[in-house]
Amino acid sequence: MFKKLFSKQQPISEPESKKTITKPKIAPERIGDLGEYKITIQLDQLPKECQSISDLMLPNSKSKTGYSQIDHIILTPYAIFVIETKNYAGTIYGDFERPKWSVNGKFPLMNPFHQNYGHIKSIHALIPNVEISHFVSIVSFTRRSTFKVNEELRRIQSNELIVYDTELSEFITRKMNVLKLTTKSPLFTKEKITDMFNLLTKENILDLQIRAKHVENIKASVPLEQTSSEAVCSICGDGVSEKVSKFCLSNEKRFKGNIYCYEHQKREHVEV
Numbered sequence: 001m002f003k004k005l006f007s008k009q010q011p012i013s014e015p016e017s018k019k020t021i022t023k024p025k026i027a028p029e030r031i032g033d034l035g036e037y038k039i040t041i042q043l044d045q046l047p048k049e050c051q052s053i054s055d056l057m058l059p060n061s062k063s064k065t066g067y068s069q070i071d072h073i074i075l076t077p078y079a080i081f082v083i084e085t086k087n088y089a090g091t092i093y094g095d096f097e098r099p100k101w102s103v104n105g106k107f108p109l110m111n112p113f114h115q116n117y118g119h120i121k122s123i124h125a126l127i128p129n130v131e132i133s134h135f136v137s138i139v140s141f142t143r144r145s146t147f148k149v150n151e152e153l154r155r156i157q158s159n160e161l162i163v164y165d166t167e168l169s170e171f172i173t174r175k176m177n178v179l180k181l182t183t184k185s186p187l188f189t190k191e192k193i194t195d196m197f198n199l200l201t202k203e204n205i206l207d208l209q210i211r212a213k214h215v216e217n218i219k220a221s222v223p224l225e226q227t228s229s230e231a232v233c234s235i236c237g238d239g240v241s242e243k244v245s246k247f248c249l250s251n252e253k254r255f256k257g258n259i260y261c262y263e264h265q266k267r268e269h270v271e272v
Contacts, residue, residue: 042165049190058123058205072085076172076188078179079179084139086142089145092162099114126200138171139163140164140165141163145164149162
């Protein structure tokens with residue numbers, strides 16, 4: 001009898017707390033898509049009176065490539081928000097006036113607000129009746145970064161704001177609330193917002209060849225030393241040295257055109 005009882009007992013499963021949980025590995029090519037997905041979630045949380053346009057390419061005669069590619073534009077009753085997104089990992093050092101910023105104090109980065117101002121000017125050329133002061137420039141970084149920048153760039157009263165991607169909707173909403181208090185009435189009616197939206201989407205360049213040429217020209221116009229020093233790991237996004245970057249790119253069969261930091265070279269079982 002006892003033998004039968006024991007034979008029917010099921011094996012005791014391992015407690016959940018003791019089980020080893022393996023996180024799914026994210027393919028390098030999906031990292032950028034996941035970042036944009038988080039931004040999309042943030043934009044969906046904005047008030048209904050806001051309209052957004054993403055990945056907008058406009059003519060810009062003052063740009064080296066002849067175009068400006070804008071990540072996101074948010075049209076609201078109180079301001080036009082122009083958003084530049086960045087996917088760097090590490091400590092971001094910068095000052096609003098400095099033309100060059102840096103990642104981890106070593107890897108140079110073009111001042112993203114200067115870059116975004118060029119985007120604002122290309123939009124302003126299409127809607128010149130809107131004052132430049134009615135634009136708000138936002139630069140968004142992922143949570144894999146830490147800011148060491150002017151305190152002013154984090155104050156909601158400023159028209160230049162640096163934010164984390166997960167707080168984008170919060171900052172835009174807070175900024176709109178501040179503008180409501182300082183403005184007697186909305187700057188843009190619902191009809192005006194729709195008109196601007198239609199105009200900008202009509203001017204959006206969708207031709208894939210032009211877009212590809214634009215990216216190619218940007219890469220060609222960036223100095224070699226800046227390109228190599230801004231190289232980042234395809235998995236974690238950490239900056240890598242020029243030596244590591246050249247090593248990965250020169251080993252096409254092992255890395256397939258990707259760049260990996262030392263740690264992820266080991267994880268990929270690649271001999272360094």
